[in-house]
Amino acid sequence: MKKLLFQFDTDTHPSVFDTVVAYDGGADHVIGHANLSPENIRSLVEGTIFTRPPKAKKNTAIFVGGSDMEAGQALFEAVQSYFFPGFQVSVMLDSNGSNTTAAAAVAKLASSGSLKGKKAVVLAGTGPVGQRAAVMLAQEGAEVCITSRKLEKAKQACTNMEKRFGVQLTPIEARNIDDRAAAVNDAQIILATGAAGVELLKAEHWENNSQLEMIADANATPPLGIGGTDMMDKGLERHGKIIWGAIGFGTLKLALHRACIEKLFEDNKQVFDAELIFKLAKEMA
Numbered sequence: 001m002k003k004l005l006f007q008f009d010t011d012t013h014p015s016v017f018d019t020v021v022a023y024d025g026g027a028d029h030v031i032g033h034a035n036l037s038p039e040n041i042r043s044l045v046e047g048t049i050f051t052r053p054p055k056a057k058k059n060t061a062i063f064v065g066g067s068d069m070e071a072g073q074a075l076f077e078a079v080q081s082y083f084f085p086g087f088q089v090s091v092m093l094d095s096n097g098s099n100t101t102a103a104a105a106v107a108k109l110a111s112s113g114s115l116k117g118k119k120a121v122v123l124a125g126t127g128p129v130g131q132r133a134a135v136m137l138a139q140e141g142a143e144v145c146i147t148s149r150k151l152e153k154a155k156q157a158c159t160n161m162e163k164r165f166g167v168q169l170t171p172i173e174a175r176n177i178d179d180r181a182a183a184v185n186d187a188q189i190i191l192a193t194g195a196a197g198v199e200l201l202k203a204e205h206w207e208n209n210s211q212l213e214m215i216a217d218a219n220a221t222p223p224l225g226i227g228g229t230d231m232m233d234k235g236l237e238r239h240g241k242i243i244w245g246a247i248g249f250g251t252l253k254l255a256l257h258r259a260c261i262e263k264l265f266e267d268n269k270q271v272f273d274a275e276l277i278f279k280l281a282k283e284m285a
Contacts, residue, residue, distance in 0.1 A: 025261025
């Protein structure tokens with residue numbers, strides 16, 4: 001029986017990246033649907049749960065994606081609301097690669113040293129990856145701050161993550177590169193999750209910081225998010241700091257994404273959100 005993955009995307013077009021990784025993860029067929037919301041998915045979900053007999057339902061799964069984390073979370077929850085005993089399929093949430101990218105970055109940082117009790121600053125952290133990474137850092141015992149050019153946006157991200165995961169995060173307004181440099185001055189960990197091609201810190205802002213221990217940068221598009229690093233850095237020591245570049249931990253991200261897809265087809269009751277994905281990432285790291 002064919003392994004069918006239904007790709008539920010909140011954007012105008014289903015993500016090509018997610019489609020490719022889905023096939024690499026073992027799906028026999030990937031069926032993409034776009035512009036989805038909690039209001040228009042009922043018939044699609046019912047199509048996945050009412051077709052195959054109980055023992056064969058593990059061969060059908062749902063992947064929720066798109067660029068908007070809030071929209072993805074709402075869709076993810078709506079999908080599950082139509083499940084009932086005996087009629088459900090495995091489902092995974094990874095809007096904009098948020099869970100898998102965040103999990104890979106934090107897992108690699110955790111493999112490089114203890115995160116507990118450390119101050120971690122997630123630069124430009126209000127996007128999907130930044131928010132989920134901040135949660136994972138906090139769950140590992142770090143004191144986590146999220147920066148944004150607008151304080152209200154940072155506050156909203158912290159509130160959303162506290163509501164969903166019960167973690168305490170601190171919002172910081174950082175309108176420019178000098179503000180960001182000040183924000184990381186007393187940090188031991190920096191994770192940059194800004195937009196592609198935007199430099200958030202220059203090398204001079206971190207190279208001589210004696211408190212800083214670890215840096216990870218999720219940006220692989222020049223200029224990198226943190227100057228003086230390299231996208232290929234894999235736990236490389238630079239100026240006494242351990243550096244992880246986007247490609248450096250991206251190998252784990254892709255392997256993790258594929259592993260999650262494969263696990264969706266082990267049975268019909270898998271629910272892959274941040275918690276389970278991060279647990280798997282730490283095992284793989």
